[in-house]
Amino acid sequence: MTRRDLLTRIAALPALTQSGAAAEDRYKLGVMATMFGSQPLEEAMTRIRKIGYRYISMSRRHGSEAVFSPEMGKPERKKMLARIRSLGVQPFLSLGGFQGDPVKEDGLKQYLAQLELCADYEIPVMVGAGPWYYTKFPTMPKRERDWQVEVSRFYAGLEKAVRHAETLNVVIALKPHTGITARAKDCIGVLQRLRSANLKIAWDAGNVSYYEGIYPDPDLPDLAPNVSALCIKDHKGLRGVNDFPVPGQGNVDHEQMFRTLFSAGFRGPMAIERVDGTDGGMNKVPPDVVEQRLTAAYQYLKPLLDRVTAGA
Numbered sequence: 001m002t003r004r005d006l007l008t009r010i011a012a013l014p015a016l017t018q019s020g021a022a023a024e025d026r027y028k029l030g031v032m033a034t035m036f037g038s039q040p041l042e043e044a045m046t047r048i049r050k051i052g053y054r055y056i057s058m059s060r061r062h063g064s065e066a067v068f069s070p071e072m073g074k075p076e077r078k079k080m081l082a083r084i085r086s087l088g089v090q091p092f093l094s095l096g097g098f099q100g101d102p103v104k105e106d107g108l109k110q111y112l113a114q115l116e117l118c119a120d121y122e123i124p125v126m127v128g129a130g131p132w133y134y135t136k137f138p139t140m141p142k143r144e145r146d147w148q149v150e151v152s153r154f155y156a157g158l159e160k161a162v163r164h165a166e167t168l169n170v171v172i173a174l175k176p177h178t179g180i181t182a183r184a185k186d187c188i189g190v191l192q193r194l195r196s197a198n199l200k201i202a203w204d205a206g207n208v209s210y211y212e213g214i215y216p217d218p219d220l221p222d223l224a225p226n227v228s229a230l231c232i233k234d235h236k237g238l239r240g241v242n243d244f245p246v247p248g249q250g251n252v253d254h255e256q257m258f259r260t261l262f263s264a265g266f267r268g269p270m271a272i273e274r275v276d277g278t279d280g281g282m283n284k285v286p287p288d289v290v291e292q293r294l295t296a297a298y299q300y301l302k303p304l305l306d307r308v309t310a311g312a
Contacts, residue, residue, distance in 0.1 A: 026309035027262075028092055029301060030055025031272045033062070035282050035290050041067055045087035047287065051295050052302065056084075057093035057271040058121065068094070068121065070113040077120040091121050092269040093229060097128015097172060102157025103150065111157070112164050119168040125229045125269055126165075126172055127202040130154060130190070133179035138211070138240045151180060155194060165198040173202035173229045178211050184219035191226055200226050203261070205252045206233030206244060206274070213239030215251045224264035232301070233274040244274040246293050248300040258308045272297055 033056040036044035041062040048056060058068040066072060067080055084091060096114030101107030111128075118126045131154045135142050142150070158172075165172050174181050174190060181187050187201045201223060209215040215235075234250035236243040247254060275293035276282050282290070 027267070027305050028055050028269050029053065029272075029298075029305060030057065030089075030092060030269065031294060032057040032093075032095070033059040034095075035275075035285075035294070036287055037061055038283075039063060039287055041065060041084070042087060045084065045089050047291050048294075049088040051291065052298050053294070054089055055092040055269060055271070056089050057095060057127075057269070057273075058091050058123070060099075068117060070110070070117060074120060077117070081121050091123050092125070093271050094118050094121075094123050094126045095128075096126045097174070102161050103131070103153045104157075108157050108160060111161050115161065115165050115168055115170050115172070118170045124169075124171060125200075125202070126170055127229060127231065128172060128174055129177035130174055130180035132177070133182070137178070147179075154180075158199075159194055162194060162196045162199050166196065169198075171198050171200050171228050173200045175202040175204045175229075175231055176207040176211070177204075182212055183208060183214060184217045184223040188219070188223055188226075200228035202229035202231055203227045203257075204231040204233065204273075205254075205257055206235040206250075207231070209235035209251045210240065210244075216253055216256055220257070220260050221264070224261050224266065227261055227264070227266055227268070229268045230261070230266075230270040232270055232272045232297075242280065243278050245277050246275050246296045246300070247272065248297075254301070255304055255308065258305060262309055272301075 030053050031048055033044060033048065036047055037059040039062060044062050060066065060068050072080070081091070094114065094117070096118060097111065099114050100110030102111045115126055131150050133141055133147065162172055174187070176182060176187065180190055191199065191201070203220070205215065205217070208217050232247055234245050234247045234252045236245050236250035272294065274282060275290065275297060276285050279285050
């Protein structure tokens with residue numbers, strides 16, 4: 001056996017191990033619980049679990065109750081985590097990186113507090129994004145000299161956040177959101193500039209379609225080994241068109257995306273973020289309609305993921 005043959009066989013082992021596992025253990029598919037944020041925790045989790053999802057990205061509140069907040073003490077956090085798990089779901093992701101701006105001193109404190117929340121809830125990945133690139137989207141970007149100052153300040157704050165994340169064993173995953181994370185090639189640049197095992201990318205093909213008008217991203221295969229989470233949303237129409245249909249009904253080729261990521265070793269959390277279509281935001285969609293659309297998403301995504309992760 002040549003060295004090349006040996007390496008080829010070794011490379012095939014993860015796929016073989018993956019295909020031998022039960023379907024529910026080969027991937028983690030969940031939803032962002034903010035979709036049911038207007039409802040009490042028990043009702044929201046019951047809806048989510050009834051559809052078939054077992055994982056959630058945390059919502060700060062459910063109804064009038066705080067369930068994921070820096071103001072909660074550690075004993076309260078521990079009780080809340082046990083309560084959520086007792087409802088049959090597991091927190092696996094947070095969008096806490098959008099709750100603080102690491103450029104500013106107070107914002108950095110909020111950012112670090114969100115990381116500590118993740119650690120206490122045993123959430124391995126916190127999603128965020130780089131600075132916003134536009135004065136007015138999509139026609140008016142920021143002045144270049146002002147933009148570069150903002151980027152430098154962001155990296156200075158992000159480095160402090162990453163060092164804190166390292167002590168907590170939480171990964172910060174920045175997702176495509178214009179600017180320094182606009183596309184896969186830009187995300188690669190971020191990871192090259194600030195190197196840490198606790199700084200990765202949360203891929204969001206819907207955002208790349210919406211903000212950049214690109215689908216699929218030609219550089220995703222190069223980025224794929226550093227993708228640690230997936231924000232699932234579809235997008236329909238040209239750049240900047242506000243239409244986010246049920247996954248499988250828009251521009252995104254989910255099968256190609258999944259195959260690219262899983263072949264690169266991806267095993268991270270995948271959370272459906274939006275199914276509001278042309279309604280103008282998830283807060284405008286009634287819970288019963290959200291449930292119907294998430295059911296349709298599950299019926300599309302689960303068979304697809306079963307097939308992709310089984311090596312078909």
